[in-house]
Amino acid sequence: MLRWALIFLFISLVAALIGFGGITVVAVHLAQVLFYIFLAGFAVMLVAELLAG
Template sequence: MLRWTITFVIIAIIAGILGFGGIAGASAGIAKILFFIFIVLFVLSLVKGLLSK
């Protein structure tokens, strides 16, 4: 999931440089959502790993 976040950030940067504001904004929004989902899943994984020991 982190790869998808990085992919959308790169798309947002390239679209922003080329002047496509709408696409850049949408890609940045998607990247932000995916990043927060990744963080939540990562924390849940850590908690599950700590509780299973």
Template sequence: MLYWALIFFVLALIAGLFGFGGIAAASASIAQILFFIFLVVFVISLIAHLITGRRPPTV
């Protein structure tokens, strides 16, 4: 998901460079939404790992 956010971000930069404002704004919005979805999924998986993860063996 982070990969797709980066692709839409690069697409927005290229579209903005060539003067396509509408496409640049849409691509930037999609990239931002995908990035925030990635952050939410990452935090949920981090919390799930902390709750149910294995502890290192004690020696």
């Protein structure tokens, strides 16, 4: 999931350089959502691993 967030971030950077504003906004939003989902999943797995021993 982190890979997809980085891909959308790269797409948004390239689109911003070219000048496509609409694509940039959508790609940044998707990258943010995927990153937060990844971060939440990482936190849950970290706590589960610490509790399991």
